[in-house]
Amino acid sequence: MAWMAWTLPTAAFFGTIALLLALFTVLAIKFPETPRLGILRFETTRGDRLFISLLGSGFINLIWLATMGAPLWGALALCLVFAFAVFAWV
Structure with a gap:
């Protein structure tokens, strides 16, 4: 490889x-796990919220690279806040 x-x-x-x-x-x-109804008004499980967090984090990093460039420490902080929000409210 x-x-x-x-x-x-x-x-x-x-x-x-x-x-x-x-x-x-x-x-x-x-x-x-039991599905729960969040702010998006559809049922999600922990796995769904993890997937949404990872997908959103990928887009956050791409947008950060396109606008700010490297390094990605700021994007990492944004991703952690985003993941916390997803697990708390989605």
């Missing part, structure tokens, strides 16, 4: 995604 840019940030990104998926699997087994 020499064609891929396996840098430390790339490995940390994919490792974090893998850990989140494992954590949410364990949570779903240990504490069965």
Whole structure:
């Protein structure tokens, strides 16, 4: 896999995604989830909210790169706030 840019940030990104998926699997087994109705007025589960958070974070990072450029520390802070908001209200 020499064609891929396996840098430390790339490995940390994919490792974090893998850990989140494992954590949410364990949570779903240990504490069965019930869908809840949030601000968007449709039922979501923890997994749905994780997916919305990851998808929105990808767009936040793309917009940040297009407008501000690197580094992405500000985008990371925005993504964390966005994820917190999604889990709290969606």
